[in-house]
Amino acid sequence: xxxxxxxxLLEKCNEKNIPIWEYTIREEIESSESNREKVIEKMxxxxxxxxxxxxxxxxxxxxxxxxxxxxxxxxxxxxxDKGETLTGELMNKAMARALSSSEVNAAMGRIxxxxxxxxxxxxxxxxxxxxxxxxxxxxxxxxxxxTAAGVGILIAKNxxxxxxxxxxxxxxxxxxxxxxxxxxxxMGGSPEQAxxxxxxxxxxxxxxxxxxxxxxxxxxxxxxxxxxxxSALTTADLVMSGxxxxxxxxxxxxxxxxxxxxxxxxxxxxxxxxxxxxxTALKLKKGIFEN
Amino acid sequence: xxxxxVFDIIGPIMIGPSSSHTAGAARLAKVAASISGDKxxxxxxxxxxxxxxxxxxxxxxxxxxxxILNMEPWDENLKDSIKIxxxxxxEIVFTPADLGEVHPNTVKFIIGKEDGSxxxxxxxxxxxxxxxxxxxxxxxxxFTGERPTLLTHHRDLPGVISKISSILYExxxxxxxxxxxxxxxxxxxTMALETDSIITEEVMNKIKNISEIDNVKYINPIVEGVx
Numbered sequence: 196x197x198x199x200x201x202x203x204l205l206e207k208c209n210e211k212n213i214p215i216w217e218y219t220i221r222e223e224i225e226s227s228e229s230n231r232e233k234v235i236e237k238m239x240x241x242x243x244x245x246x247x248x249x250x251x252x253x254x255x256x257x258x259x260x261x262x263x264x265x266x267x268x269x270x271x272x273x274x275x276d277k278g279e280t281l282t283g284e285l286m287n288k289a290m291a292r293a294l295s296s297s298e299v300n301a302a303m304g305r306i307x308x309x310x311x312x313x314x315x316x317x318x319x320x321x322x323x324x325x326x327x328x329x330x331x332x333x334x335x336x337x338x339x340x341x342t343a344a345g346v347g348i349l350i351a352k353n354x355x356x357x358x359x360x361x362x363x364x365x366x367x368x369x370x371x372x373x374x375x376x377x378x379x380x381x382m383g384g385s386p387e388q389a390x391x392x393x394x395x396x397x398x399x400x401x402x403x404x405x406x407x408x409x410x411x412x413x414x415x416x417x418x419x420x421x422x423x424x425x426s427a428l429t430t431a432d433l434v435m436s437g438x439x440x441x442x443x444x445x446x447x448x449x450x451x452x453x454x455x456x457x458x459x460x461x462x463x464x465x466x467x468x469x470x471x472x473x474x475t476a477l478k479l480k481k482g483i484f485e486n
Numbered sequence: 487x488x489x490x491x492v493f494d495i496i497g498p499i500m501i502g503p504s505s506s507h508t509a510g511a512a513r514l515a516k517v518a519a520s521i522s523g524d525k526x527x528x529x530x531x532x533x534x535x536x537x538x539x540x541x542x543x544x545x546x547x548x549x550x551x552x553x554i555l556n557m558e559p560w561d562e563n564l565k566d567s568i569k570i571x572x573x574x575x576x577e578i579v580f581t582p583a584d585l586g587e588v589h590p591n592t593v594k595f596i597i598g599k600e601d602g603s604x605x606x607x608x609x610x611x612x613x614x615x616x617x618x619x620x621x622x623x624x625x626x627x628x629f630t631g632e633r634p635t636l637l638t639h640h641r642d643l644p645g646v647i648s649k650i651s652s653i654l655y656e657x658x659x660x661x662x663x664x665x666x667x668x669x670x671x672x673x674x675x676t677m678a679l680e681t682d683s684i685i686t687e688e689v690m691n692k693i694k695n696i697s698e699i700d701n702v703k704y705i706n707p708i709v710e711g712v713x
Contacts, residue, residue: 199487223492237493244499260503260565261543300502303545303565308615309496312505318496340496347495352487356495357613373495410536411543412503483543 197222197348201390201444204349208386215376215386216338219345238337241307245296245319248306252295259301261483264413268295285328286425293320293424297417310347310356313412314370316420318343321374321427325381335381342380343373346393353445354452358405359464361455363419368400368451371423378431390444392434396426397447402454404462406469409480415470498615501564506591507537507544510611512564513708515553517619517631518595518607520705528577528598529554535590537611538582547580550593558708559615589618625676626667632707633662633680636693639701642668642675646698650679653692659683674700 197219198204208218223234251257253272258265268291274280275287293316300306300315309318322343326336347356350369355361372393379389400423408414440447461468470476500509519526531550533541541547545565552567553559554576563570571578577598585592589610597605608621620628622637629635640646647666654661660682668675685704693702 196489241496260545303501305560305562306502307499308505312502344492344495348490351490409543410540
């Protein structure tokens with residue numbers, strides 16, 4: 196059975212001298228009574244869906260079903276292609292990818308919930324962009340997704356991945372933590388460094404509420420996917436430089452869970468608080484449901 | 487502490503925007519359609535709670551119709567389902583309704599068939615694309631559709647369940663979960679029986695031949711296969 200804490204995960208990895216992704220693959224094979232090839236091939240078809248969703252809205256101006264969002268991934272791509280950005284090609288490509296998946300999701304296209312549909316832009320954007328920059332093979336990208344899944348399993352076991360339970364910190368926060376850990380292992384960082392990255396990412400979004408305009412997975416969700424993507428990438432560099440988290444992963448995850456419990460229900464996906472009840476949001480909502 | 491598969495965390499592969507409002511809705515409708523059988527001419531969807539409030543923006547309407555058309559939750563044609571249903575001449579009606587003390591994402595399907603018969607199925611989308619069916623034709627019944635499921639409508643007499651389980655035993659099919667719902671002793675009963683492996687057409691025919699059985703349906707689990 197998959198371990199129940201980050202501490203136990205590091206012990207297992209150190210004992211066998213394997214990365215998180217290898218531990219996660221072995222556990223999946225055992226728990227699903229499957230074999231290595233099947234598990235990896237299933238992840239490969241998942242990766243291919245991610246590749247499409249993170250590209251499609253960069254090449255096509257998509258519009259969400261409600262009409263609230265769309266066309267922004269296309270804008271970032273064109274801006275990035277001109278080569279005059281402030282934060283560079285990697286960051287702009289990653290932002291475009293994150294937004295593309297989020298826009299495809301809102302337009303009823305095919306995506307991978309990772310861990311949720313609302314946060315579906317982050318993991319593909321981070322893993323594909325870092326992989327491209329570091330010239331990684333498809334198999335190495337798959338390994339990164341297994342690292343991310345391993346970290347996600349720990350968060351799911353000890354906290355929550357649902358906005359309705361823990362706010363956006365639990366959705367986009369978890370996605371970004373999973374993604375950052377994945378990149379750290381992809382860069383040759385240790386399992387401990389991977390969990391450090393996850394801890395730092397979560398610490399930086401603790402308290403983030405889930406307050407979707409009109410209750411739809413669009414505003415502010417799509418742009419929070421960008422924020423999570425940027426945080427995951429910069430934190431990977433931070434950790435690879437040797438910086439550590441003063442508070443360990445397990446305690447950060449527990450803190451996130453407790454904060455989610457303390458959040459009023461108005462700020463947990465019900466669209467009764469935060470951005471969702473600003474005058475402009477209420478006007479937008481009226482426009483959507485009256486048409 | 488619950489155990490998770492890698493693909494619970496990175497997955498499901500689905501059509502957006504919401505696992506509970508879109509993917510779960512499509513699954514619910516697909517199960518409702520398979521309970522009803524083919525030749526569906528009209529469906530009224532009674533939408534409760536959050537389904538009633540946000541079904542347009544979340545595409546819940548399109549997902550529900552897609553399920554009725556037997557599409558998978560990851561089928562990219564899902565967003566065109568209403569148009570496809572119109573072309574097939576299936577009448578579609580969405581009605582916001584109060585279904586009582588049930589999950590906020592609940593829908594009741596009232597399905598009209600070509601022969602004039604009506605089937606009613608009620609279920610909830612309980613998060614992450616998972617579903618829960620709890621009423622068929624005003625008979626309480628509980629199953630999730632995660633495993634192969636047999637639904638029987640039979641006369642509640644001694645030995646019926648044992649006849650069914652012997653057939654499954656002969657075919658080496660393990661029963662994972664089984665519940666019987668009845669209105670009274672000796673009257674008609676409904677059973678939901680979940681198994682660990684697929685039930686073949688041949689096994690189904692053997693079960694159909696049990697004299698006390700009025701009707702039996704088999705519902706395949708909706709699992710991601712070739713995408």
